Amino acid sequence: MVTSDVAARFARSATERDTAVLSTAEFHRWWARRCEVDQFQVTPIPFAELDGWHFEAASGNLAHDSGRFFTIEGLRCQGDAGREWTQPIINQPEIGILGIVAKEFDGVLHFLMQAKMEPGNVNRLQLSPTVQATRSNYMRVHQGSRTRFLEYFLEAKRGHVLVDVLQSEQGVYFWRKRNRNMVVEVTEDVPEHEDFCWLTLHQLLDLLKVDNLVNMDARTVMACMALSFPPDRPPAPTPFQEALLRSYDPAYGGVHTPTEIISWFNERKAVSDWRAHRIPLRDVAQWARTADEIADADLSRFRIMAVRVGAGNREVTRWSQPLLAPCHDGLAAFFTRNIGGVLHLLVQSRSEPGLLDIIEMGPTVKLPAVQDGGADREGHSVPFAAELAAMEPERIRFSALLSEEGGRFYHAQTRYQIIELDESFPLDVPPAYCWLTVHQLMDLVRHGHYLNVEARSLLACLHAVS
Template identity: 50%
Template structure:
């Protein structure tokens, strides 16, 4: 694929993005929960709710997970947002090269205000204009099937630790129409986006999730022939694998595990305390719930208030990989979280906030030290990315792809399994198989093949 045929060079992109960041005055101020305009605490339950009854609420959740290893139960605050939003990327080919229409979008929880987002990133309340704000640009390409050809389209989950059964429609549409370029948007190639993914806190979570589902281009013969990580990655993406066997193992895992949960009043969540300013865990771990007042002139509504969930520390999201007969395989883990939509989803090898765990075993998440202590020549991807800034405040994770040492065992503990990239992409065509962290990491991994 020719790389010179681009609408926007990366140098032009960075200049444009910096100008966008400096052109609008964004203000996010932390305020006490009780002073959030348009929000109130229910006098009976303590739940944080919007005056319209729409958008989302902060409630309590009690969860119990049972499997062959025993039972664990806990209670926590959780975001309840039952509506399904749209995360969509519009694709158009220029001079033989597919380009993605991306948006520079401000979110109140972003560490740096502005990040690169999909063409459309909107909740149902947003695009139906419950807030009485301006219309969502380019929405018609994702709601009118006559406007383009879908390349990917599925309902996918969001963070099961913080949302209760939250899903969004992840969709990629290719159009042949002349698309007017609006202010705040730009065209970028898949290869360019792959390079931007290697920069900290630039490509937002919603964009990463949708990019993971892009159809794989035909691999270059020279790359496939290489005895390298890139060659093993290309062969792994092209390998048909055995998705049916993978799904069978997934179904067996799900049948052995149960998740029982019940929404409870927020003021009855044990182990958490509430002040006038926030809701936090009594040990200072996990996360807290804070309030913010926001001003952003280029958003559909220029001023608003809302609660945000603020993690207590940075997390680690990592994939261990290994080459078998020249084909790269990924170590996935079956995960059940409080808000998991369908009991079990495949996640990355490691997904945790290390500060929530003891420094020495037992109690440390499996393989955490394997990825954190890996020598630099086995670390294939390493960047810090933000999570969804519309609901989370300064939520960041270190995303890692690590190639396992030669003596790393092929036999892994129950709940883990090896899969090719091709098999993983087949799972991604359907809902509720790969969690949001695995999808984001898959986009990062696939960017390594665009070098």
């Protein structure tokens, strides 16, 4: 659990502007050098050219020869009112590590971030956690080099754990995938490396506003850093920001108590008809496999493809692997409203078949909306999607196009937005929705299986607005 002292230290790092060991201008020069020096090649290939992967004869599953890493399998899903469909799913049972090393410089926490290539990134190189590795990777199943700085997360005595929580990832694409989201503070000297740099949380939050720079794994760890601002803080420059800062403070309360929120969430799980179980990939209906891809009949959802990769700064410099390529960019938005002087967020109980409990709390609107095996790209059947489409530009408090997990997805991007509603927006909302404050979300994200991965990205983006 993040203590109030740690939350205050995170908040100081999020607000200090002039104490960074690396200025923002110096960061951008370092970043430009990394993009110039590190050369990467990612080439789509037929499945037959995959090295170390095979389609299993009995099941049709696409698996690694070692039996490790991940497999592409099938999933049979039952949605609301008993409607059923099947689809491919990524089964990656190992719990990986998404870890950031923290160290204090001049009294301010800094975070060791990595310029990391992922084969599915739209721009190849993105800012990543210190360590971003599956268990197969850091156990060196690939017979490559060791994962740099891994020792800080596996050897408890090397540092002080500030954050450690198991969090889910996209339940539309993954079967019950979880990773440890960790922040470990060290006091010893950390070896320098050209692919790593120290940044304050203020700098990281500012970089979230740049399209496709801070990767998904960094965002989810950042979301787990609870912030606690001092009660004697100066007033915020705008009414929106003042209501937002009050939303961080438990003293201001919310329209719902913590018990009421948990009761609402449990009720949503109890009344859900959603069910899912794994099946052989060969039994997935209305999807076709060609030499180059596995895709649904109308190309509305996603496809499974294969790539060959060359990367000079990775543990293995050459490999091939499958990737999942969404057919459309995504959109995720939190609606916010000032209620009694405190900013509240409209949270959705969102069903995704690959989640451990099927339901987690998500953004107000998430598109494309996968329902009954089809992708509602425009959100015609999604509550509040029409309101979002008609939203005045001046009510958009945050908007950035950010990448999803580049190690498993190919060119997957989501437009993340935070919307300020006026007081004419009704407080009464459909049963699948609930108003929460920021401090209530931060309390929940300390535990797994409450906030889904898009909600966590948006929570990090909300910190950038404050």
